[in-house]
Amino acid sequence: MNGQHKAVVLIGDGAAESLIRTGSALQDHHDIRLAADGAAVLRLARQLPRPDLLVLDASLPGVFDLCRELKGDPDTARIGVLLTYSPDTAGPGFEADAFAAGVADVLPRPFAVETLLARAARELRLREAQALLRHQSHLVEHLVAERTRELTRMTDAVIWALATLAERRDSETPGHLHRMQHYVAALARRLQQHPRFAHELPDEHIALLFQAAPLHDIGKAAIPDAILQKPGKLTAEEFDVVKLHTVYGREAIDGVCAALGGDSTFLRFAREITYSHQERYDGSGYPEGLLGEAIPVSARLLAVADVYDALISRRVYKPAFTHETAVELIRQGSGEQFDPDVVDAMLAIEEEFQAIAQRFGDAPVPLQA
Structure with a gap:
């Protein structure tokens, strides 16, 4: 972020293979933390230094409640949230519900690595x-x-x-x-x-x-x-x-x-x-x-x-x-x-x-x- 230290990006995904894939895509550019469930996301988001960006997958149980909890906490409210999701499993009004929960951007799977990097860079800027x-x-x-x-x-x-x-x-x-x-x-x-x-x-x-x-x-x-x-x-x-x-x-x-x-x-x-x-x-x-x-x-x-x-x-x-x-x-x-x-x-x-x-x-x- 400041030219000397990499931005901290916390990735939350309940699927191990997807979690590792997303982490691999971002690790050359950012300091990566991984979380396999919502409880781990909350714990790591509140640790210092706090993440600069959260990349969460919609498959996490109660992901919208998780986003609302993060946005309701003064310590984590300013952290941007990028939500990845599968269009096949997203119901009507999914994006509107995501934005209402405090998500800054949504990214459908599958996505190119370059797209993920560009979206992450935009949110960090x-x-x-x-x-x-x-x-x-x-x-x-x-x-x-x-x-x-x-x-x-x-x-x-x-x-x-x-x-x-x-x-x-x-x-x-x-x-x-x-x-x-x-x-x-x-x-x-x-x-x-x-x-x-x-x-x-x-x-x-x-x-x-x-x-x-x-x-x-x-x-x-x-x-x-x-x-x-x-x-x-x-x-x-x-x-x-x-x-x-x-x-x-x-x-x-x-x-x-x-x-x-x-x-x-x-x-x-x-x-x-x-x-x-x-x-x-x-x-x-x-x-x-x-x-x-x-x-x-x-x-x-x-x-x-x-x-x-x-x-x-x-x-x-x-x-x-x-x-x-x-x-x-x-x-x-x-x-x-x-x-x-x-x-x-x-x-x-x-x-x-x-x-x-x-x-x-x-x-x-x-x-x-």
């Missing part, structure tokens, strides 16, 4: 991101109470470290996170007195949106490198995997809220922008297909800022568009991809957007010929 975010959130709460300039700088540094955990694995340009902060704040200030937005955009909320904006893509930490960094066009199946970054981002934030025993405005904004920034105003976005006002204000602001920055930035699959072209494409998306009032705000301050792009740019924004 997600847990690492959650741990980093919990640490960051504890610092944020302390900083708000103390209200000191030095601690505020420390908070921003931790948020930045967490956000770049995902960005460095993607094709985003280095200045992207800075630009996102300033675009979102500029839009919020423009809309601060608008009757549809005023309730959500007092000065203190704009400051928190500025702080939370870099976290919008933290869920990408759980997307496999082979998909995230693919230079060519993604297949439909690969794009479905990429879409899950919104879900993984929300889960990371939810994990922090659960650990803290409550929410905060900062964490609410972080949850909204990680989960809903890919929604479209006409309801055709993801992950939920939210329509219009159902999309949080923070996510509607973020969506315009994110698309503008993607358009003016060079990618492995496209050149950078001019500012004028980016603005026109966003204008054309008004009422479909974007909230019309947010687009109008962006058009009203487009020179400020261009100034932000140039100030925090990795290269000059191309000019219209």
Whole structure:
């Protein structure tokens, strides 16, 4: 997990042959513990150092009760659970019951070793991101109470470290996170007195949106490198995997809220922008297909800022568009991809957007010929 020590993976399976096979598949990459029944799983899960991941087979008697017991224990609640199962023996609603019991992912047998390794790696990355975010959130709460300039700088540094955990694995340009902060704040200030937005955009909320904006893509930490960094066009199946970054981002934030025993405005904004920034105003976005006002204000602001920055930035699959072209494409998306009032705000301050792009740019924004 940290680059020096292998992650601890506890495998629980009542079939000895299957238990050994799964252990063999993971042993080159992880520190493996084996358990042949539920009692052994509970005992080993509570031993220090605790496992980073549980790989349980659905054939274990009372496996859902076992998962609920693990999730109900503060000492083991944060351990991710990957559940393997045989489709031939799984009844209707099996996956829904598994997720309700606290399982993070399910994997049907038989599976390729590479698939198991990829699923395990994804869960471990997600847990690492959650741990980093919990640490960051504890610092944020302390900083708000103390209200000191030095601690505020420390908070921003931790948020930045967490956000770049995902960005460095993607094709985003280095200045992207800075630009996102300033675009979102500029839009919020423009809309601060608008009757549809005023309730959500007092000065203190704009400051928190500025702080939370870099976290919008933290869920990408759980997307496999082979998909995230693919230079060519993604297949439909690969794009479905990429879409899950919104879900993984929300889960990371939810994990922090659960650990803290409550929410905060900062964490609410972080949850909204990680989960809903890919929604479209006409309801055709993801992950939920939210329509219009159902999309949080923070996510509607973020969506315009994110698309503008993607358009003016060079990618492995496209050149950078001019500012004028980016603005026109966003204008054309008004009422479909974007909230019309947010687009109008962006058009009203487009020179400020261009100034932000140039100030925090990795290269000059191309000019219209």
